[in-house]
Amino acid sequence: MKSASAKRGPRRTLMRALPVSPAVLLMLAFLAGPIGYCVYLAFTDLQLTGQAASSLIGFENFRKAFTDEDFLNAVWLTLVFTVLSSLVGQNTLGLGLALLMQRASKPLRTLTGGIVVTAWVLPEVVAGFLLYAFFQKQGTLNAILDFLHLPSQNWLFTLPILAVSFANVWRGTAFSMLVYSAALNEIPKEIVESAQVDGAGGWRRLWHITLPMIRRSIGTNLMLNTLQTLSVFGLIWVMTRGGPGNRSQTLPLYMYEEAFQNSMIGYATAVALLLLIVGSLFSLVYMRLLRTEV
Amino acid sequence: MNRRTQRRLAADLGLLFAAAVFVLPLAWVVLSALDAEANLKVKVPGSLTFDNFDAVLVDDVTFTPLLNSLILCGGATALVVVCAALAAYPLSRYRSRFNRPFLLTILFATCLPITAVMVPVYALFVQVDLIDTMHGTIFFFAASGLPFAIWLMKNFMDGVPKELEEAAWTDGASSFQSLLRIVLPLMGPGVSVVTVFSFVMMWGNFFVPFMLLIDPAQMPASVSINDFFGNRGQVVYGQLAAFSIIYSTPVILLYVLIARRLGGGFALGGAVKG
Incomplete structure (x- = not known):
């Protein structure tokens, strides 16, 4: 193959690159374009109206x-949400379930696997309603707490960030x-x-044995969970x-509010850019973990 | 009882507990959909009824949003699969110094939080007059799904031995013919994973249509489901549950389909590992 391609030169190379072009055009226009525009907008004072x-x-x-307290609040909540639901919740529970499945009997493996995966496959909004x-x-x-004579409370009001973190664990553990x-x-x-x-x-x-042997999977899983949770x-x-108020307002929700309730497109894009940069850093680490495979 | 049985029993109990906790929200949606007096608690209905389904199975509640979802996700999935298959072929078959940088960029783009770019995408779509159009949304969906689709497709294509194509090449088949007639049929399971995965991701996506579409008549089910709160006065939880089931069923069936085909539900987990 190599000699043939060398003989026919650049025209051959072009013909071979041709099939890639629809995908590249789409991604340039609708993915790279917005990202570039994002970098530009973040330095402007564009408003909605x-x-x-x-x-x-x-x-x-x-x-x-x-210097904005609401932004710092959103950063803090995003951090809490990510650590609680992704690093601690999904990751540990997912590993725990996988370890139990190694030992458990087949019917229970199938049953639990089926239920946990169903929670994962459900559309995001449906999952939101179910946990609401x-x-x-x-x-x-x-109702359960009452039945057990334990104190109940209005969870979505008293501990909203904890409630949404649990919701994300429920939804994401299957992965x-x-x-x-x-x-x-x-x-x-x-x-x-x-x-x-x-x-x-x-x-x-x-x-000493199991965890070191699956450490690559742990790294991959942590990265992908975190990236998914960030967005x-x-x-x-x-x-x-x-x-209530802004007590479960993570960065994506803060960004949305600034853009559409407060009409500050430029400012919201700056927040988006920060989120994108954090995401990119995680992506780069993830790629290091996979580097042997490309 | 020996230690092995004991350990298995302990593991069974652990899984049973996890299953019980995870099943509660799912039980709510199923039981409420069949209950005329559904509220927010999990409870067995006094009498079973399909009234909730009857009430939501009308054009503007169920059929129009589902059709919109189908047009959006079907259109974008078709674009993704065709573009990804074409792009994956040269990446998998020819050696080139562009392959590695291209694949690395693709992998990088796979991980970017798409949520973060939605505000600039909205601003851009307003500028170029694509806001509130189905085709604009389809293009964006396709572009955001492509990196992962190309990555998966290329990995699956690498699994088809090159020797099988060489016979066709000597018979004078073009690469396009050999892709269409030999490679794609041989990687049927791979293509179906890419198709189903793209479709399921888009079907459940709320933020993209929520940002890029405005006209309620064009909204897919992922956004229109929010109308059960607000627009229709008092929330009828039974109907919300019934609609949730109708809306979720296609993706659950699709998932079961590919999980079967690939022998167990571990295909996606394995595929993501690379």
């Missing part, structure tokens, strides 16, 4: 953001579970058995609209 022209205002938007009903004052959770199940199945049986023979207990085997909008929107 009644403004003839916007002007470049340098780093003003960013300066405003870092679950956490609502007259909802299922309080981690699938990734870890696949990874655990690839560990050779002999290694586990020889450790058993050597008398290593359950926790020690997990810590959750619909789930929180349906459950709390970011409220």
Whole structure:
């Protein structure tokens, strides 16, 4: 193949690149375009209505953001949401379920797997409604707590960020579970058995053998979970609209409010750019983890 | 009881507990949809009824939004699959110094939080008059789904041995013919994973149509479902639940279909690993 392509030169190369062009054009126009526009808009004072022209205002938007309490609140809540629901919740629970599935009997494996995966496959907004009903004052959770004679409360009002974090765990754990199940199945049986023979207990085997052997999957899973969690909008929107007040307003919801309720497109884009930069950093780390495969 | 049985029993109990917790919200939607007096709690209906389904199965509540969803997601999925298959072929078959940088860029784009670009996309669409159009939204959906689709498609295509094509090449088939007649049929499961995955992601997507469409008559189900709150006065939870089931069923069926075809539900988890 190589000699043939060398003989026919650039025309051949062009013909070979041709099939890639529809995809490239689409991505340039509708993905790279908006990202470039995002970088530009972030330095302007564009507003939604009644403004003839916007002007470049340098780093003003960013300066405003870092002195704005609502922005800092959104950053903090995004951090809480990501750590609670992605790093701790989905990741640990997903690993736990995958480990239990290795030992459990087949009917229970199928049952639990089916239920957890259904929660994952449901459209985001439907998941939002289901968990809204679950956490609502007259909802299922309080009914159960009442039945157990435990104190109930209006979860979406008292602990909104905790409620939406649980919602995200409910919705997203399946992904981690699938990734870890696949990874655990690839560990050779002999290694586990020889450790058993050597008398290593359950926790020690997990810590010294299982976890090191699936560390690449752990890295991949953490990255993808975090990226996915950073961009959750619909789930929180349906459950709390970011409220009460701004007590569950993560960065995407803050960005939306600034753009459309306060008409500050330029400022909201600056926030979007910050989110995009954080996302890009995570992407780069993820690519390092996969680097052997490209 | 020996230790092995004991351990299995403990694992079974753990899974049973997790299943019980995870199933509660799902039980609510199923039971409420069949209950004339549904509220926010999980409860067994006094009498089973399909009235909620009857009430929502009318044009402007169910059929129009579902048709809109189908046009949006079907159109964008078709674009994604065709463009991804064409793009993956040279990436998988020819060696070129552009492959690696291109694939790295694709992989990078796969991970970008699309939510973050929606405000600039909105501003851009207003500028170029694509706002509130179905085709504009389809193009954006397609572009945002392409990086992952190309990545998956290329990996699946790598699994089809090149030797099978070489016979066709010596018979004078063009690369396009060999892609269409030999490679794609051989990677049927791969193509269906890409198709179903793209479609399911778009079907559930709320933010993109929420931002880019304005006219309620064009809204897909993911946005119109919010009308159960607000627009129609008191929330009828039974109807909301019934609609949720109708709206979710296609993606659940599609998922089951590909999970079967690839022997277990682990295909997507495995595919994402690379």
